Amino acid sequence: MEPRVKTKANVRIHGNVAIIDVDGDLTPEARETVELAYQRVTSSGVRKMIVKFKPDAYINSGGIAIIINIAIAGTKNGQTIRLVQPSEHFQKIFTMVGLRQYVEIFGSEPEALAGF
Amino acid sequence: MPNEVRTIQLQLPSRLGYERVAMDAAGAAAKLMGFHISRVEDLRTAVSEACINAMEHAHQYNATMKVVVALVIGSSSLQIDVADQGKGMPESVESPDLTKKFSGEQTARGWGVFLIKSLMDEVQFNVRSEMGNVTRMVIRLEALEEEEQGSTESGR
Numbered sequence: 001m002e003p004r005v006k007t008k009a010n011v012r013i014h015g016n017v018a019i020i021d022v023d024g025d026l027t028p029e030a031r032e033t034v035e036l037a038y039q040r041v042t043s044s045g046v047r048k049m050i051v052k053f054k055p056d057a058y059i060n061s062g063g064i065a066i067i068i069n070i071a072i073a074g075t076k077n078g079q080t081i082r083l084v085q086p087s088e089h090f091q092k093i094f095t096m097v098g099l100r101q102y103v104e105i106f107g108s109e110p111e112a113l114a115g116f
Numbered sequence: 117m118p119n120e121v122r123t124i125q126l127q128l129p130s131r132l133g134y135e136r137v138a139m140d141a142a143g144a145a146a147k148l149m150g151f152h153i154s155r156v157e158d159l160r161t162a163v164s165e166a167c168i169n170a171m172e173h174a175h176q177y178n179a180t181m182k183v184v185v186a187l188v189i190g191s192s193s194l195q196i197d198v199a200d201q202g203k204g205m206p207e208s209v210e211s212p213d214l215t216k217k218f219s220g221e222q223t224a225r226g227w228g229v230f231l232i233k234s235l236m237d238e239v240q241f242n243v244r245s246e247m248g249n250v251t252r253m254v255i256r257l258e259a260l261e262e263e264e265q266g267s268t269e270s271g272r
């Protein structure tokens with residue numbers, strides 16, 4: 001069943017920070033869209049990046065893999081990546097898989113931007 | 117909910133996206149039973165991952181092959197059986213390790229079984245039943261949740 005509403009990933013620039021708004025669910029179907037947004041940010045030379053989720057987004061293990069791949073690429077490219085407003089449940093899951101060792105997680109965009 | 121066992125069964129085509137039907141059904145049953153919302157979310161993720169594993173690894177996304185999901189509602193526990201027609205999980209599966217994923221020794225994928233084991237109170241893989249090869253997951257109401265459920269029922 002193809003999702004009727006496909007996930008979008010729009011890029012905004014706030015000062016020296018790029019914000020990728022992930023509008024929709026994070027599943028393997030969203031991989032190309034999200035990775036393209038990441039590549040756009042990377043090719044623009046921005047080194048600070050926020051990936052912002054919808055609080056009610058469905059994220060499965062394939063979606064976790066997308067985030068991990070971005071975190072790995074970010075490490076290789078010398079970028080700092082912050083995740084914003086995944087639900088409490090997915091914050092817990094990101095902690096369980098160990099992702100907090102590599103990316104910081106914030107409850108809101110202003111919190112993530114503060115001191116970034 | 118009365119103290120009797122009730123079973124709800126679903127059949128899903130092995131196509132990504134349909135796992136959400138099972139996830140929502142299991143979540144709805146857990147809410148009815150009085151599980152805390154955080155446990156409902158745990159269950160939804162575990163059911164989703166078990167269905168995706170069945171669709172991908174057992175059925176190779178052959179949509180004509182059905183994943184059967186049985187929700188067995190007990191008085192203080194919810195058992196979810198996810199059955200497929202595959203051979204079952206290998207005896208040993210390497211645990212996902214984020215450090216190894218960052219160093220390239222493992223791919224970024226492979227979190228499904230880890231999540232199922234981490235989020236459920238009890239998990240059995242490769243249970244053989246008339247439905248096929250079953251992943252069996254159980255979550256139990258905790259004492260506080262049962263108290264809350266009891267007070268809700270007595271207040272009706």
